[in-house]
Amino acid sequence: MSEEREKPEMETQTQTSSLAGIASGHQPSEKALGVGLEARGIHAWFGQKHVLKDVSLDFWAGTVTALIGPSGCGKSTFIRTLNRMHEFIPTAAMAGQVLLDGHDIYDPGVDVTKIRLKVGMVFQKPNPFPSMTIAENVLAGLKLANLKVENKDDLLQECLERAGLWNEVKDRLNTYGGALSGGQQQRLCIARSLAVRPQVLLMDEPCSALDPGSTLKVEETISHLSSSMTIIIVTHNMQQAARVSDYTAFFLSDGGPGEMIEVGNTNEIFSRPRDQRTENYVTGRFG
Amino acid sequence: MTTTVSTPSSIIPEPRRPWLATPRQRAEVFAVIFIAAIIDISLVAITPLKGKLAYLGLFLIIYPALDYLVVRAQRGKSAGSDALFRALVNFSMAIALLPIVSILWTVWSRGHKGLHWNLFTQDMHSASVTDPVLTHGGLIHAVIGSILIVVAALVVAVPLGLLTAIYLTEIQGKFTRPIKFLVQSMSGVPSIVAGLFILAAIVYPVTKTFNGFEGSLALAILMIPTIARTAEEVLLLIPHDLRETGLALGGTQWRTVQKIILPAARSGLVTAMILGVARVAGETAPIVLLTGGGDTTNWNLFNGPMGTLPFYIWKGFGAGTDESFQRAWTGILVLLVVVLVLFALARFLGGRRNSK
Structure with a gap:
């Protein structure tokens, strides 16, 4: 308790049930970009089916959090609640709060398009827009959101560099993205999400369609990006979670709704998990 | 440092939809x-x-x-x-x-x-155009005739249209392009031309008499291109992987089409049939030309004149009395309802297995 009084700024954080940072004694870094993203008591339903139960999880700015767990445990549903993509499914419903910079993104009157500008998303399958060149793809978000920038070329180069793709495509920016390899396409998609300068980047199994070499490149990109933004990545690949993330959350469904079993520092989750089920999963005994 | 659980996990909150308008x-x-x-x-x-x-x-x-x-x-x-x-x-x-x-x-x-139970129990063989609508005559003969003729047209057109679509998408032989072109241009054929073709090719040289089935044949000519084109589009949407998987399991091409491709395209193929029926259900010109348009209930497609709803409507407006106008409007209403019921039925039958 005395510790808590010495750090009054932490108090708001401790109200939630599971804090990635607190579990590991981590504190937000000096260069933290905002408070990050806080999910509080998130439940999700599809029709009558309860698919996600009471997940509370904080994501510090400037960290990478991996969500692991077997298929159907609600990981993807969970990250889709974080940028309000969940509501595109007609029967979807939810409960709980998602706080971005302390404001609930589900408040009535919140402009949902602005939320998605701040919380970007990279999908499972690389999906560059087929009618656009590489350069147009990267800058597509600006066009869609009607944003103006001073110098498009600088932004283009910056985004492609941050996504680790610049050297490979700088001579063919005006060719179509479909000609790139799968891994290059996925990094192009990452560059595309960076152009609107999101605070948070959600990645839903970004490497599951890629070969190991491309996967490695995307992982390098994630490591570079993590210094300047919050990254949340869903992955089925436990080595990948161990390689790229600072924190890991383990989700599991026992036939009912998915729940978060355990969260903590990635090293601890993989070396000394507190829950037997987590240990079974990370050691490959099931799932 | 304590971490407290904000809501006990045993309490499930109410599902909300915060994205809906307040x-x-x-x-x-x-x-x-x-x-x-x-x-x-x-x-x-x-x-x-x-x-x-x-x-x-x-x-x-x-x-x-x-x-x-x-x-x-x-x-x-x-x-x-x-x-x-x-x-x-x-x-x-x-x-x-x-x-x-x-x-x-x-x-x-x-x-x-003009709606009355009479409509569905009586035909027009003993009623004249000046008889009161609510007590004399009905259109059961026209409903029966319409349904029989359209169903017979379906029986002729669905296999032909489907097989054409299968030829265009699965077999892709030498004639794919010309057939595709023909099917496309045939879908613009005016219905009277189809009627005249049957008249010239079948009625005058062969049967020398009118019956319902000749009308069905004319309608089938109009239906085939619609069904073939729609079915082709639907079959093209089936992922190529499925075909390869069927063949890789050692299936013949026909078995693959029969057991994998067609079931996968089922609901789309039902849509193709519905569009085909929609194309012809209200067609009047070939019907007037070929079916003879009787006022008596006739269950035999191959013998004797057959009344249909479009014919009944056409005749009602032609007769020119207040009663016949009323019969024609009521006929239109019944035709709309019959078509609607057929569509709903087809949707229900076609969608039943896919929705599981």
Whole structure:
């Protein structure tokens, strides 16, 4: 308790049930970009089916959090609640709060398009827009959101560099993205999400369609990006979670709704998990 | 340092849909519509514009403009354009719906006066055009004839149309391109031409008499291109992987098509059939030309004249008495309902397995 009084700024954080940072004694870094993203008591339903139960999880700015767990445990549903993509499914419903910079993104009157500008998303399958060149793809978000920038070329180069793709495509920016390899396409998609300068980047199994070499490149990109933004990545690949993330959350469904079993520092989750089920999963005994 | 659980996990909160409009937002929408209507009415009052069309036309301009300004003031320029676009799309939908609703309304308001049980128990063989509608005669013969003729047309056209589509998508032989071209141009053939073709090819040289099945054949000619083209589109949407998987399991091409491709395309193929029926259900010209149009109930497609709903309607308007007009309008109403029921049935049968 005395510790808590010495750090009054932490108090708001401790109200939630599971804090990635607190579990590991981590504190937000000096260069933290905002408070990050806080999910509080998130439940999700599809029709009558309860698919996600009471997940509370904080994501510090400037960290990478991996969500692991077997298929159907609600990981993807969970990250889709974080940028309000969940509501595109007609029967979807939810409960709980998602706080971005302390404001609930589900408040009535919140402009949902602005939320998605701040919380970007990279999908499972690389999906560059087929009618656009590489350069147009990267800058597509600006066009869609009607944003103006001073110098498009600088932004283009910056985004492609941050996504680790610049050297490979700088001579063919005006060719179509479909000609790139799968891994290059996925990094192009990452560059595309960076152009609107999101605070948070959600990645839903970004490497599951890629070969190991491309996967490695995307992982390098994630490591570079993590210094300047919050990254949340869903992955089925436990080595990948161990390689790229600072924190890991383990989700599991026992036939009912998915729940978060355990969260903590990635090293601890993989070396000394507190829950037997987590240990079974990370050691490959099931799932 | 303590971490407290904000809600005990045993308590499940109510599912919410925070993305739906709040009552306040909905009230705002109605307020905008209301203000737009007031501006609309006052504008019509102070300008020389007159009539329903003026109200409607002005509202179509005022409401999107006002909506744009309100949303823009609240949430910025791009949200404003989004609202404007949505308003325009909604209005286009409403304008496109207007004639349909108007037709349905006209048919109902004129046709329902002639509805009576007689319609479905009696035919017209003993009723004359001046007999009162509610007590004399009915159109059971026309309903039976229409259903028999359309079903017979389906029986002829579905296998031919489907096999054509399978040839175009699965077999892809030498004649794919010319056949595709022929099928496309055939879908524009006027129905009277199909009727004349059957008249010249079958009625005059062979049967020398009118019957229902000749009408079915003419309708089948009109249906085949519609079914073949729609089925082709549907089959093209089936992922190529499925074909390869079927062949890789050692299946023959026909078994693969039969057991994998067609079931996968099932609901789309039902749509193709529905579109085919929609193309012909109300066709009048070939029916008038070929079926003989009897007033007596006839269950035999191959013998004797056969009444149908389009023929019944055509005859009613031709006879020129008040009673026959009433019969014709009621006939239109019944035709619409019969077609609707057939569609609903086809959807239900086609969608049943896929929806599981």
